[in-house]
Amino acid sequence: MPSTASIERLAAILSSDRFLTQPEALSAYESDGLTAFRTRPLGVAIPETADEVIALVRACRDTGIPFVARGSGTSLSGGSLPVSGGIVIAMNRLNRILRLDPEDRVAVVEPGVINTQVTAAAAPFGLHYAPDPSSQSICTLGGNVAFNSGGAHCLKYGMTSNHVLGLKAVLATGEVVEWGGPGRERLGPDWCGLFTGHEGLFGVVLEITLQLLPRAECFHTVLAGYRTLEQAGDAVAAVIAAGLLPGALEIMDALALEAARAAVHAEYPPGCEAVLIVELEGPRETVAEERVRLESILAAGNPVAMRPARDAAERLAIWKGRKSAFSAVGRLSPDFIVQDGVVPRRRLGEALRRIAALSQESGLRIANVFHAGDGNLHPLILFDGRQPGALARAEAVAGSILKLCVEMGGSITGEHGIGVEKREFLTDLFSPDEVDVQKRIRAAFDPDGIANPGKMFPGTGAPALTHHGLHPLEREGVIFRE
Amino acid sequence: MSAPLRPQTLAELAEAVRSAARIVAVGAGTKPRLSAVEGTRLSTAGLTGLVEYEPEEFTFTARAGTPLRDLAVALAERGQYLPFDPPLVAAGATLGGAVASGLSGPGRYRFGGIRDFILGVRFVDGAGRLLRLGGKVVKNAAGFDVPKFLCGSLGRFGVIGEVTFKVFPRPVSALTLRLYAADPVERLKIIRALGRSRYEPEAVEGVPDHCDLWVRLAGPESALAALASEILTRFPGLREAGTEDPLEVLRELSWAAASDTWVKVPLSPDHSVAFTTELAALDGVSHQVGAGGSVGWIAIRESASVPAVRDLLERFGLEGMTVRGDAPLWWARRPRPAIESAVKLALDPCHRFPPLDS
Numbered sequence: 128m129p130s131t132a133s134i135e136r137l138a139a140i141l142s143s144d145r146f147l148t149q150p151e152a153l154s155a156y157e158s159d160g161l162t163a164f165r166t167r168p169l170g171v172a173i174p175e176t177a178d179e180v181i182a183l184v185r186a187c188r189d190t191g192i193p194f195v196a197r198g199s200g201t202s203l204s205g206g207s208l209p210v211s212g213g214i215v216i217a218m219n220r221l222n223r224i225l226r227l228d229p230e231d232r233v234a235v236v237e238p239g240v241i242n243t244q245v246t247a248a249a250a251p252f253g254l255h256y257a258p259d260p261s262s263q264s265i266c267t268l269g270g271n272v273a274f275n276s277g278g279a280h281c282l283k284y285g286m287t288s289n290h291v292l293g294l295k296a297v298l299a300t301g302e303v304v305e306w307g308g309p310g311r312e313r314l315g316p317d318w319c320g321l322f323t324g325h326e327g328l329f330g331v332v333l334e335i336t337l338q339l340l341p342r343a344e345c346f347h348t349v350l351a352g353y354r355t356l357e358q359a360g361d362a363v364a365a366v367i368a369a370g371l372l373p374g375a376l377e378i379m380d381a382l383a384l385e386a387a388r389a390a391v392h393a394e395y396p397p398g399c400e401a402v403l404i405v406e407l408e409g410p411r412e413t414v415a416e417e418r419v420r421l422e423s424i425l426a427a428g429n430p431v432a433m434r435p436a437r438d439a440a441e442r443l444a445i446w447k448g449r450k451s452a453f454s455a456v457g458r459l460s461p462d463f464i465v466q467d468g469v470v471p472r473r474r475l476g477e478a479l480r481r482i483a484a485l486s487q488e489s490g491l492r493i494a495n496v497f498h499a500g501d502g503n504l505h506p507l508i509l510f511d512g513r514q515p516g517a518l519a520r521a522e523a524v525a526g527s528i529l530k531l532c533v534e535m536g537g538s539i540t541g542e543h544g545i546g547v548e549k550r551e552f553l554t555d556l557f558s559p560d561e562v563d564v565q566k567r568i569r570a571a572f573d574p575d576g577i578a579n580p581g582k583m584f585p586g587t588g589a590p591a592l593t594h595h596g597l598h599p600l601e602r603e604g605v606i607f608r609e
Numbered sequence: 610m611s612a613p614l615r616p617q618t619l620a621e622l623a624e625a626v627r628s629a630a631r632i633v634a635v636g637a638g639t640k641p642r643l644s645a646v647e648g649t650r651l652s653t654a655g656l657t658g659l660v661e662y663e664p665e666e667f668t669f670t671a672r673a674g675t676p677l678r679d680l681a682v683a684l685a686e687r688g689q690y691l692p693f694d695p696p697l698v699a700a701g702a703t704l705g706g707a708v709a710s711g712l713s714g715p716g717r718y719r720f721g722g723i724r725d726f727i728l729g730v731r732f733v734d735g736a737g738r739l740l741r742l743g744g745k746v747v748k749n750a751a752g753f754d755v756p757k758f759l760c761g762s763l764g765r766f767g768v769i770g771e772v773t774f775k776v777f778p779r780p781v782s783a784l785t786l787r788l789y790a791a792d793p794v795e796r797l798k799i800i801r802a803l804g805r806s807r808y809e810p811e812a813v814e815g816v817p818d819h820c821d822l823w824v825r826l827a828g829p830e831s832a833l834a835a836l837a838s839e840i841l842t843r844f845p846g847l848r849e850a851g852t853e854d855p856l857e858v859l860r861e862l863s864w865a866a867a868s869d870t871w872v873k874v875p876l877s878p879d880h881s882v883a884f885t886t887e888l889a890a891l892d893g894v895s896h897q898v899g900a901g902g903s904v905g906w907i908a909i910r911e912s913a914s915v916p917a918v919r920d921l922l923e924r925f926g927l928e929g930m931t932v933r934g935d936a937p938l939w940w941a942r943r944p945r946p947a948i949e950s951a952v953k954l955a956l957d958p959c960h961r962f963p964p965l966d967s
């Protein structure tokens with residue numbers, strides 16, 4: 128336990144109403160989107176300026192008190208879970224858009240800015256910020272940068288990292304760095320690239336320069352229903368083989384469809400076990416040409432029904448069903464675990480079959496709603512934590528799914544990060560040398576191991592498990608997960 | 610100079626790195642200044658070939674010494690391409706050299722540069738360990754993004770042995786327009802208007818030593834004709850005739866002479882005005898503004914102009930990197946934060962690779 132003097136040194140940086148130590152105030156910060164884990168921090172600091180963040184980090188360095196930066200606490204892998212004996216630095220009040228330059232299509236933001244606020248600010252200029260995690264109405268750009276978050280448009284547009292042009296950060300060493308800037312090109316190694324996806328282990332992001340893209344002139348969204356999940360998967364392969372590059376390719380299985388029908392009254396063609404959503408985008412002339420090709424490709428795959436959105440309202444309805452599906456499935460069950468593994472696209476069918484087999488064996492229902500275009504699965508394992516052994520069985524199934532993703536040449540996480548949740552699986556993906564080199568890089572940024580310790584790397588003390596379930600805001604229908 | 614080390618396998622690559630106190634990795638030598646440092650030369654010429662190519666995954670994995678030319682052919686056979694347009698393909702540039710130099714060509718305008726398409730890497734660190742980071746699938750968030758980091762790392766942090774990339778389907782057709790601009794201010798206006806337009810151009814490139822712009826459109830043929838004629842009613846210009854892609858001179862940097870000193874200068878579009886105005890006034894210097902005003906290239910023919918170029922970069926707070934010629938590697942480089950040396954030490958604890966500053 129740190130000495131009282133140390134804690135007082137941290138507390139002195141902020142006014143007392145912005146350094147919380149009362150148990151009731153701390154409880155809101157004990158957990159993140161991975162509600163299975165809870166840890167009470169020593170205190171919660173609520174800085175309002177970059178200088179205050181820098182002072183806090185330097186005081187942590189001097190006193191050895193660990194810190195966890197926190198955005199909105201929606202991490203699904205326990206990334207923003209506090210560490211015991213450490214403080215949480217809540218970044219939400221650094222929430223200004225510092226500059227929006229529509230001419231050169233750049234936004235400079237503080238890390239507490241919410242993802243959708245960037246697009247909202249850019250929209251009047253016909254621009255948008257591309258990465259769109261389903262939590263985008265509440266998650267922060269600081270969290271997005273830490274996790275290199277994705278969304279439904281990654282095949283074409285990439286992840287957060289592909290849109291970060293510049294970063295300012297205070298490292299765990301106390302050094303303040305600035306990399307990149309408003310230009311798209313740079314020299315030397317890609318420091319912003321290394322920093323994005325650091326999972327809070329390097330320091331705290333203070334300012335982010337983002338590229339904005341022009342909003343596509345025209346969208347064409349088709350919903351196709353299939354008798355089997357496999358047929359939907361084959362349709363994805365056919366679209367890709369034809370050389371189309373859709374903005375999004377998403378699949379929902381029967382259980383997900385059932386849940387979306389119940390939750391948002393989404394309408395799907397009767398008699399289908401899976402639905403594929405394909406969205407083309409671009410100049411109207413290009414889309415007009417490509418939609419004809421798309422429709423003939425899809426028709427060749429014998430869908431039960433094919434429903435192109437006829438107007439913006441129908442397109443929104445399709446997306447509403449898709450974006451709400453995950454949380455809707457969550458409502459079918461008291462508890463669930465969501466996985467984030469990736470498999471090569473051509474092996475999607477096989478992966479889904481094996482997941483179905485795992486579901487049968489374990490007696491646990493598993494729903495699938497996923498980014499088919501990039502092979503990013505999101506199996507949702509439903510269980511009832513009140514039944515003895517159910518959590519352990521669900522975790523065993525989740526573990527088997529991760530292993531099968533690795534075995535198929537994929538990854539254990541497409542966008543949610545390793546966090547606490549998957550750190551024991553890091554060694555399935557990386558050799559001891561490969562883990563070691565990453566630890567060495569981490570140690571360069573954080574020699575004392577004070578920035579978000581216990582995350583990403585295996586073998587560090589596990590915090591207490593409680594239960595799995597919806598994020599509180601999800602339960603209220605404010606955010607959805609993909 | 611003794612013959613370079615020439616490993617044939619990744620295991621031999623690791624062994625070769627361990628065999629010498631100072632290792633300088635080289636590919637085809639198309640960007641010679643980047644490896645013009647003292648040390649035992651390690652050629653990737655023996656490490657060639659596609660290891661895996663899965664057109665339906667939009668990914669391939671190839672050895673670092675593979676000429677990009679060969680890759681382009683293999684990809685084209687399956688209707689795919691590297692959207693970021695690595696430079697100097699015809700000149701023989703290798704995949705590993707493209708990554709280590711971090712250079713992208715005109716196509717980087719639409720979907721991003723080489724850093725935006727790299728997925729995974731196998732490389733040997735300074736301790737001589739063969740490591741695999743990143744992955745082979747198009748989406749992956751596991752572990753630190755070392756593959757991205759190595760883009761532009763100039764062999765100073767490790768030697769790249771194998772790389773996995775994301776690729777895209779090649780658009781079915783393409784055409785290039787030349788838009789007239791009387792001066793760099795007008796050019797900037799067009800760049801900005803295109804940047805927020807509905808046209809989604811593949812490339813927006815300045816014509817070398819000129820204010821005109823080349824705008825490349827790609828997609829279905831009928832759509833392109835309509836887009837092209839609309840653009841030409843908004844901006845005066847013409848459609849480039851002929852089957853040759855005029856942007857090829859930019860990809861190959863053939864607008865500059867091989868004996869020139871080539872300097873890459875990252876820009877933001879507003880800098881493109883001063884960049885062109887000032888360089889046009891210098892003797893023995895050619896220049897080009899690329900990627901929608903995001904990058905400038907300077908080709909210095911007469912070394913007498915070097916101080917004036919340096920002065921220009923310093924005045925505008927621009928940095929440069931010499932790719933060819935015997936000028937210092939870095940121009941007007943800002944001081945490096947301490948962390949950069951610390952990461953260098955993490956990956957290269959016994960200083961086996963060249964230092965960051967030379």
Ligand SMILES: Cc1cc2nc3c(=O)[nH]c(=O)nc-3n(C[C@H](O)[C@H](O)[C@H](O)COP(=O)(O)OP(=O)(O)OC[C@H]3O[C@@H](n4cnc5c(N)ncnc54)[C@H](O)[C@@H]3O)c2cc1C
Pocket residue numbers: 159160195196197198199200201202203205206207218238239259260261262265266267268269270271272273274275276277278279326327330331332333542543579598601606607608609
């Ligand atoms: C319902 C739901 C749906 C989701 N859908 C998606 C999705 O589609 N795609 C996707 O990729 N993710 C998704 N997520 C996961 C999550 O929203 C993202 O990981 C998001 O980026 C986290 O942002 P946050 O602001 O909540 O960060 P937090 O959870 O607060 O923090 C996440 C990590 O970032 C670090 N961090 C936060 N701020 C900073 C900072 N300023 N500097 C340094 N480190 C910092 C934290 O230490 C932590 O490690 C979803 C989550 C939920 C609950």
